[in-house]
Amino acid sequence: MSKVKDMALADEGIRKIKWVQKHMPVLEHIKKQFEEEKPFEGITIGSCLHLEPKTVNLGLTLQAGGAEVAMTGCNPLSTHDDAAAGGAALGLNIYGWREQSETEYYSTINDVLSHKPDIIIDDGADMILTIHEKRPDLLKTIMGACEETTTGVHRLEGMHADGALKFPVVAVNDAYTKYLFDNRYGTGQSSLDAIMGTTNMLIAGKNVVVCGYGWCGRGVASRADGLGANVIVTEVDPIRALEARMDGFRVMTIREAVKIADLIITVTGNIDIIKGDDFKYMKDGCLLANSGHFNVEINREDLESQSVAVEEVRESIEMFVMEDGRKLYLLADGRLVNLAAARGQGHPAEIMDMSFAVQALSAKYILENDLPIDVMKAPDSIDDTVARLKLKAMGIEIDSLSDTQESYLANWAQGT
Numbered sequence: 001m002s003k004v005k006d007m008a009l010a011d012e013g014i015r016k017i018k019w020v021q022k023h024m025p026v027l028e029h030i031k032k033q034f035e036e037e038k039p040f041e042g043i044t045i046g047s048c049l050h051l052e053p054k055t056v057n058l059g060l061t062l063q064a065g066g067a068e069v070a071m072t073g074c075n076p077l078s079t080h081d082d083a084a085a086g087g088a089a090l091g092l093n094i095y096g097w098r099e100q101s102e103t104e105y106y107s108t109i110n111d112v113l114s115h116k117p118d119i120i121i122d123d124g125a126d127m128i129l130t131i132h133e134k135r136p137d138l139l140k141t142i143m144g145a146c147e148e149t150t151t152g153v154h155r156l157e158g159m160h161a162d163g164a165l166k167f168p169v170v171a172v173n174d175a176y177t178k179y180l181f182d183n184r185y186g187t188g189q190s191s192l193d194a195i196m197g198t199t200n201m202l203i204a205g206k207n208v209v210v211c212g213y214g215w216c217g218r219g220v221a222s223r224a225d226g227l228g229a230n231v232i233v234t235e236v237d238p239i240r241a242l243e244a245r246m247d248g249f250r251v252m253t254i255r256e257a258v259k260i261a262d263l264i265i266t267v268t269g270n271i272d273i274i275k276g277d278d279f280k281y282m283k284d285g286c287l288l289a290n291s292g293h294f295n296v297e298i299n300r301e302d303l304e305s306q307s308v309a310v311e312e313v314r315e316s317i318e319m320f321v322m323e324d325g326r327k328l329y330l331l332a333d334g335r336l337v338n339l340a341a342a343r344g345q346g347h348p349a350e351i352m353d354m355s356f357a358v359q360a361l362s363a364k365y366i367l368e369n370d371l372p373i374d375v376m377k378a379p380d381s382i383d384d385t386v387a388r389l390k391l392k393a394m395g396i397e398i399d400s401l402s403d404t405q406e407s408y409l410a411n412w413a414q415g416t
């Protein structure tokens with residue numbers, strides 16, 4: 001059973017799925033293992049992840065392991081209708097289409113839950129929250145969930161601290177082979193790619209303000225720097241602000257930064273990064289994009305209330321005409337630009353290869369272990385497996401410790 005925009009798009013979707021499969025060698029290796037071992041026979045897995053070709057390939061990997069798979073998107077704007085149709089044609093239960101209303105978004109989460117999943121794979125925790133609030137009947141049978149992203153992990157840690165979490169969660173985001181690569185290099189490349197594709201504008205020579213110097217922020221800053229921008233970072237954490245400074249970027253308050261910005265990219269996972277009077281100080285033509293979470297980093301209501309007209313001037317670009325005539329441009333409705341912009345393709349396949357390998361192995365870990373109710377890291381063995389498989393696929397060999405080196409490292413008595 002599936003609900004997608006148009007099954008006539010399936011052939012194009014399958015072509016795109018086949019293309020990413022060529023660039024996801026770690027996941028393909030796991031898929032072969034799953035095919036032989038069938039660990040998920042009799043198990044239903046429900047996911048709430050950006051629905052596009054790489055995610056469909058994760059679904060096919062779980063299906064190869066014997067699972068019944070039901071998938072929906074984790075953002076109203078990020079579903080690729082061709083990949084969704086392709087996944088449905090390949091036997092996955094797919095619920096979702098691009099440009100959902102909030103009601104449709106939650107209705108397709110409910111469609112996935114109607115399959116009574118045993119394991120959940122979530123991105124942002126909307127599905128996990130929906131289960132706890134609206135489908136408590138499922139809590140008895142759900143073995144656990146995997147969470148893909150930083151903000152989802154924060155939400156779930158908050159839930160657990162309040163005693164509200166009712167099943168174990170593996171924080172896939174917190175695996176090294178996830179955040180060091182996905183959040184940094186993935187968000188760095190895909191955000192700039194989506195901004196350039198959406199605007200057809202030059203990055204070189206522009207003042208690019210990056211709000212937040214976490215794993216995503218440092219990726220975005222480094223890629224903007226590589227394209228020739230003058231990068232300015234804003235932060236609230238003194239250590240990260242120092243890191244940004246010593247990585248060579250200017251650091252200042254948001255109020256100072258907005259005055260000189262040509263392009264602002266928020267990647268904090270926090271609310272109201274740009275709000276109120278910030279819009280009054282911006283230069284004519286300033287571009288605003290978010291690559292963090294949801295659509296709360298740039299306060300759209302404040303922007304709208306200060307503008308006299310709003311017009312979609314190009315796909316995924318809204319022009320806000322301010323009272324004094326300045327024009328500010330909001331990309332992709334302030335939702336994460338690398339996925340929600342019509343031209344957003346998400347992270348490169350080679351990156352999602354590792355993130356989704358961690359997802360697949362974490363789902364198996366939940367199945368094979370009686371985990372406590374907690375938000376926990378995936379075991380180090382998963383990181384080690386994924387990193388070694390990735391290096392092998394890249395044709396890279398590394399050294400290993402000799403016995404002498406191992407005992408030297410373990411020996412505290414040997415000094416100068």
Ligand SMILES: NC(=O)c1ccc[n+]([C@@H]2O[C@H](COP(=O)([O-])OP(=O)(O)OC[C@H]3O[C@@H](n4cnc5c(N)ncnc54)[C@H](O)[C@@H]3O)[C@@H](O)[C@H]2O)c1
Binds near residue numbers: 183187293336
């Ligand atoms: N677009 C994508 O594909 C993508 C990929 C991975 C993560 N994310 C999302 O991006 C966000 C950031 O993730 P991360 O892994 O970099 O998190 P992180 O915790 O490593 O970094 C966030 C940074 O933002 C800073 N920050 C918080 N409030 C701020 C404020 N008011 N002004 C300036 N800086 C502020 C924090 O101090 C921190 O350094 C999260 O919401 C995450 O879910 C998006």
Ligand SMILES: N[C@@H](CCSC[C@H]1O[C@@H](n2cnc3c(=O)[nH]cnc32)[C@H](O)[C@@H]1O)C(=O)O
Binds near residue numbers: 052
């Ligand atoms: N529901 C939230 C989700 C945040 S997305 C952030 C996550 O998206 C993931 N991501 C980035 N690119 C892709 C992709 O191309 N396919 C699937 N997931 C992706 C990435 O792993 C990251 O942790 C929202 O819509 O705002």
